[in-house]
Amino acid sequence: MKSLFKKLAIVGVAAMFIGGCSSEGASDSEKGGEEVSFPKRDIEIIVPYAPGGTTDTASRALTSVVSEYLPGGYNVTVVNKEGGAGVIGTTEVFNAKADGYKIGMTTVGPMTIKPHTDNTSYSPDTIEPIMQVVATPNVLVVKKDAPWQTYEEWFEYVKANPGEFTYSTTGAGLTQHITMEAFSAETGVKLKHVPYEGGAPAVSALLGGHVDGAVVQTLEAYPQIEAGELRALVNTGSFKSKGYEDVPLLSEVGVNVASDVWTGLIAPPETPKEVIDVLHESFKQALEDPKVIETFEKLGVEPLYAGPEEFGEIMKRDYDLNEEVLKSAGIIQ
Numbered sequence: 001m002k003s004l005f006k007k008l009a010i011v012g013v014a015a016m017f018i019g020g021c022s023s024e025g026a027s028d029s030e031k032g033g034e035e036v037s038f039p040k041r042d043i044e045i046i047v048p049y050a051p052g053g054t055t056d057t058a059s060r061a062l063t064s065v066v067s068e069y070l071p072g073g074y075n076v077t078v079v080n081k082e083g084g085a086g087v088i089g090t091t092e093v094f095n096a097k098a099d100g101y102k103i104g105m106t107t108v109g110p111m112t113i114k115p116h117t118d119n120t121s122y123s124p125d126t127i128e129p130i131m132q133v134v135a136t137p138n139v140l141v142v143k144k145d146a147p148w149q150t151y152e153e154w155f156e157y158v159k160a161n162p163g164e165f166t167y168s169t170t171g172a173g174l175t176q177h178i179t180m181e182a183f184s185a186e187t188g189v190k191l192k193h194v195p196y197e198g199g200a201p202a203v204s205a206l207l208g209g210h211v212d213g214a215v216v217q218t219l220e221a222y223p224q225i226e227a228g229e230l231r232a233l234v235n236t237g238s239f240k241s242k243g244y245e246d247v248p249l250l251s252e253v254g255v256n257v258a259s260d261v262w263t264g265l266i267a268p269p270e271t272p273k274e275v276i277d278v279l280h281e282s283f284k285q286a287l288e289d290p291k292v293i294e295t296f297e298k299l300g301v302e303p304l305y306a307g308p309e310e311f312g313e314i315m316k317r318d319y320d321l322n323e324e325v326l327k328s329a330g331i332i333q
Contacts, residue, residue, distance in 0.1 A: 038100055038275050043076045045265075046104040048089025049170065050082045052200035054219040054301060055263050058134050059105045061295045066286040071278060082197050085171025086110030087118055090266075094122040098268045100275035103130065106266050109174030112318040116326055117173040122269075124315035130265035130279050132306035132314060133287060134296065136217040137237020137260050138176050139247060140167070141230045143206060146213075151234040151253055155189070162190040167213040168202035171195045173331060176215040178322070179236050179259040181329040186255055206230070217261055218244055219301050241302055262304060264311050280308055 045063065047056045056078065063076040070076070081089035086109050093104030106127075115123045140154075148154035158165045169176035172195040184191060194211050196202040199220030206214040207229060214221070218241050224230040225243075232247045238258040240249065250257050265283060267276060286292055287303055296303055306314060326332045 038278050039070060039072060039074050041101065042074050043070075043100065043279075044102045045076055045078050046089045046093050046102065047078055047080050048082060048084075048086040048104065048106070048110055049080065050198035050200055051080050052220070053170070053198050054134070054136050054217040054261070055105050055107055056080060057219060058263050058296075058301060061292050062133070062283060062286045064295075065289045065291055066282055068289075069282040069285040071282075084110075084118070085114060085174050085195070085197070087114050087120055090114075091121055093266060093268060094127060096268045098128075098271040100267060100271055100279060103265060103267045103279065105133075105263060107175075107263050108261050108318060108322075109171065111266070111315055113173055113175065113178065113322050113326070115319065116323050116332055124312065124319045126269050127315075128267040128269060128271045128276060129308045129311040129315060130267055130276060131283055131287075131308060132262055132264035132304055132311040133283075134301050135260050135262045135304035136219060136301055137235050137239060137241060137244075138179060138215050138217055139221055139232045139244065140213055140215050140234050140236060141203075141206065141221045141225070141232050142213045143209075144229055144231050146231065148233060149231075151248060154233050155187075155253075158189045158191060159187075163192055165213065166192045166194050166211040167215055168194045168196050168205045168211045169215050170199050170202055171197065173326075175259055175261050176236075178325055178329060178331070179257060180215055181331065182257045182259070182325065183236070183250065183255060185329060186257055203230075239302075242297065262314070264306070264315075276308055 045059050047059050049055050059078045063078055067073050067075050081092055090104060090106055090110040096102040111124060114120055142148060148157060177193055180191060196205055199216045202214045202216050203220055203224060205211050221230055221232065222243055225232060232244060235244055235247045235249045237260045287305060
């Protein structure tokens with residue numbers, strides 16, 4: 001078990017280099033004045049979660065500048081299609097026309113976990129990767145007036161009160177849930193999971209007193225932590241993001257569990273390579289834009305670039321690894 005969950009710490013990390021991505025090659029609009037066949041109209045990004053979470057915020061940061069880099073200067077709009085812990089929106093992208101005008105932002109959960117648990121119509125093998133965008137650790141947060149000031153105090157409570165502590169996440173069977181299942185398997189403590197449709201609703205449930213804690217991405221908890229409404233007890237990821245330097249990693253408190261969430265752009269199956277190339281180059285330049293970098297820094301989100309081939313390999317590797325984790329945690333057979 002321990003050797004398996006150690007693998008979680010490297011999910012998506014092998015391809016990481018933060019910020020400062022250098023542009024490679026010329027975009028279609030720069031190739032000697034050749035006529036550009038794509039795009040000819042505005043583009044839509046499907047975000048499979050409610051507004052306000054990391055996936056939504058990263059998408060909006062990119063779309064705020066990407067028209068400057070797209071041939072023709074067309075706009076890209078974000079459309080939220082939450083439901084099914086990311087499956088509904090991702091399925092819509094999978095079923096869209098393969099012309100590049102409807103693409104999606106995906107994460108670890110709907111792309112590498114839900115195909116195992118929900119028998120989805122898509123998998124990493126049947127989707128076209130465009131690029132990886134960011135990586136984010138998750139944190140366990142409680143209300144500021146909760147009786148636990150530290151991870152150690154919280155752990156003593158949950159160990160002595162099995163099944164009493166309730167925590168919200170972005171959805172059943174997603175990264176946060178699986179990470180906590182791995183935590184329970186490693187430590188022997190029993191917790192009660194309460195799934196919601198996205199990070200923002202999960203945090204709202206905690207603030208409203210409906211659950212005792214929440215396991216969400218750092219971005220999703222940061223505003224309430226800054227406002228003094230929430231307290232972060234432990235970081236369940238493999239690295240410390242800005243603003244969370246004093247929050248211990250699980251590995252630092254003796255628990256061999258670590259899992260990060262990556263976010264990236266995908267297109268429907270059989271989208272032509274020349275279309276993928278235009279989208280990749282345009283969004284890569286947007287990711288390198290100083291305004292986007294500044295926005296990500298303020299939000300505590302780490303840029304994490306990987307190109308189409310590398311991103312596809314990351315998705316496939318995590319798909320295979322998460323199958324092992326789900327079986328070990330008893331979530332699937």
